[in-house]
Amino acid sequence: MAEAKIMDGNITVPYSWTTGPAIGAFLTGMRDDMKLVGVKCSKCGQVVCPPRDVCPKCFIKNDDYVTVGPAGTVVAFSVIHLPNDDQPAEPPYTLALINLDGADTNLVYLLGDVDPDDVEHGMRVEPVWKEERYGYLSDLKHFKPL
Amino acid sequence: MKKNVAVIGTGQTIVKMRREDVDFPGLCFEAASAALQDAGVTLEDIDAVVFGSAPEYFEGVNAPEKWCLEASGGYLKPHFRVHTGGTVGASTGIAGYYHVASGMYDTVLAITGDKLSEGELQLCLSTVYDPVFGRDFACGAPSAVAMQARQYQAKYGITDEQVAKAAVYNRKNAQNNPYAQLQLDLTVEQVLSSPPISTPIKLLEACPGSDGAAAMVFTSEDNVKKKYADRPVAWVKGVSAMAEGTMYTYRSWAEPIALLTAAQRAYYQCGITNPRKQLDVVEMYNAFAVQDLIWAEGLGLCNRGDGGKLIDSGAMYMDGDIPCNPSGGVLSANTIGATAMVRQVEACLQVMGKADKRQVPGAKTALAHGWGGAIQFQTVMVVSNRL
Amino acid sequence: MAENEPVMENLGRRLVPYHWSYGDSFTEFFKATKERGAILASRCPVCKGVMAPAVHMCGRCYCEVDEFFDVPDEGELVAYTVVYLPFPGQPNEPPYCYGYIHFDGADTMFPHMIKEVEFDDIQMGMRVKAVWEDPDKRKGDLFDIKHFKPIE
């Protein structure tokens, strides 16, 4: 058998993703007012952050936006050691599921200003905002212990 | 064994070059709710959902059905994705049909869509070509169909004017369709003098790229009798999805062998022996004007090589004996993901008598066609207002 | 994005690296182009069709193929297009012409660039010939052949 022949290449595509109303409101709130916007389902009453246009359980469109947090509670976390492309920080870094005050669901976010070994379940955290904000998730630098 | 299956509702979104008001899941929600509303059912009546969208690079999200799961009504329901390229809309409709025909489920939602404005369309389409063998010179879909056009026109002496006529009548039909994107009043001269994009294909002979979604609700015969006897339904009478290869021996793009077989298989299932006479209306996947003629031949609306004569005769126009693409066809709106399903939706609307201004009077039997891949996948669905 | 306009879109890109294997068939085919400047073909024992590039199976007959031989590096242009449509990330700048070639004796189509001819002079059925890259510059890929040109 001939020696294995490989072509190294890539696919690179630029995108302009439409946010839709809910994520648009979320990112606008972050950029303009440093606030975290959730949405309350008019049927089941669940407050979801980041907000989604459609309540998965009720299959209805929602636009009753409410402000949640800014503080929240770490319900689960992982210290990521494995380096990879497109990561939010240099490993090791800590990702957490954060239950924002007033929200019924969790936000997946980066923790900062804390030693990974000191992160605990139930820890209270608050957002640290960037000075320059552009309407992207990265406007929120990370969450840090309260 | 095989259960009879009916379409009881359909939904389409407004199709635009860019739907900047919704994200991809939002688009799916729009189509799904429209279909449920049209069918007069709620999500509780839906037993399973099947999702379809074309290459993931369009939205830049792998497994977009996961992203759109809730918005397509799949929360805690059977839910998976079909992806067969351009035919995906039709393949998803056919999957919806098999869900019910199998007897596993009573009522099923099939939903398809794409948001082509998010990425770079032709760049994404060029990834359909083999990276080590041909991707370097590809220009998305136009260059592939350009080859087909060359071979077809050369083999059968089809003139550019005959091809241009297809571009004209489709856009004219589109004026009757609120879901069409290009509603244009064109002349053959305008089409012929529009700039070339990939010779012999000219700009006005090509479909646009659009954002949009479509959905259909399929249900069983028992259910129709029990619950939906009072409304028009479209019975699925014949389905086929055939594939041919890409670079097999003796291939000629002028001969749509998979379509010829798919059509025969579908016609056999519903006893059609003379499609030109027995079909009342045809919706085909004519992404480029020349395909209007090729597919008409493949579907047996005329003899092989007579596509040019067929269009010259005016038979495919709204007042002809076999009206094609009352919706304006793919030439007037192309979301790729939903496109082949829109053909099925339009065919259903025709036999249900719900096609409004684009209605072919008294249409009883309609055909929906789809193509995809490297001009190799072909689907046919025949629907009728009678069981 | 102006301040106070609501956020409507996010810009970004997807970059995915790949390491595509040529596989048995293409590896051997491009070994022949690189080392011998030859077009390797194969014949299906069932339909007798000749496939260039040589592949190890016939998709039409679903059978193994074991007869391999060279075909001439010239043949007939069986389809072509002049691409005018530009798009970001396009490897070649339009306008350019590429087409499909039936090598003499082959029954499958081979894609490549058509050059050294005015676009208006290109015709279906035209005879074309491979223009090879210098042997020491060949890398064992499709561009071992620089392009095809018409045979006078």
Place this chain on the structure above:
Amino acid sequence: MFLEVKALQGLRKVAVVGSGQVASKEAYRESFVAELVRNAVHAALDDTGLTIDDIDTLVGCGCDMMDGRSISSVFTLEACGGFMKEETKVEGDGTQAVYYAAMRIMSGAFDTALVTSYSKTSESDPHYYTGLMSEPFCMTPMGLDYVSVSALQADSYASKYGITPEQAALVSVKNMGNAGNNPYAQRKMDLSVQDVLGSKMLATPLRELDLCPSSDGAAAVILAAEGRAEMITDSPAWITGLGCCGDIYYPGQRDLTELASARKAAEQAYKAAGVKKPLKDIDVAEITEVCSYHELMLYEALGFCGDGGGGKLIESGKTEMDGELPVNPSGGCLASNPWMVTGINRVAEASLQVSGRAGERQVKGAGTALAHGADGMALQTNTVIILASSV
């Protein structure tokens, strides 16, 4: 709001009549994807004694983004024998393709179906394959992929129920040990719990040996309808239960500690197959676990034990090869994980078990087997297929 699937009784019976698997490897550098899947198809045809002309319909399964070739069936169709056949492709887990193929046969339109899948993870990277499942707004910026999301899920689950790393490690020890009996498995290791706990930390609590490897592989199964199935083989594996279910997309919006969709899919399949006490009624299970914790969670979702009982169940040894319900005699995903193919591997393995043809990994007297497939971030969608030696 959830409708029950009608029992499969009364529907056309479908069986898995043969399978072909290409051994999972870290990389098949010399093979084009089509060549890989062709080997699987040939193996499945050889297994059944059928030729490609005996196949009525083809259901493929693949992923464009993994391949770097959009509409990937364009490239593999001919290798799967799809030339001029009724063909379609499911993009997702292999079990979903089997599920759809079974429905196509039940409809009466076809008597036989070939289901194929292939995966060349080495041409891309599972980091991209899973990472690009992220929507671009709130997930991509957090670098989510199968490693980080599985880790968050594992931590949620473990912290809720007090599952220890030792208990999870037992899963890795068992599966990679079982893999020694499976000629198609990639990671065959004789491990101790200490080996697992000493392996490199990837994302707490997941270590290298807690997480599936990345694999190249391909697999095919052939399904046939009653009447045909018995003519093809003496030991058809009848599909007696089918379930498929999806859950919420955004990991933070779903209760990651329970696999609601796996539970629902199992309920559907059990109802049809008449499974009342899964631990007793099922003889062997082949499941899709991306990380060791997933297997414990699936024990619960599939009803092998109560909520939070996964850790105790693995400790009890009941899911070992000689236990009451051996899980993953093949080694499961922890031994080899060619994405998407893994679902077909599960069905193939389950069918071999009930046909009594599973060689060294055979569970004695297995009459009923469960095949489970999962797909998406944190096992978002799940499919459960019950196979039985008799109906």
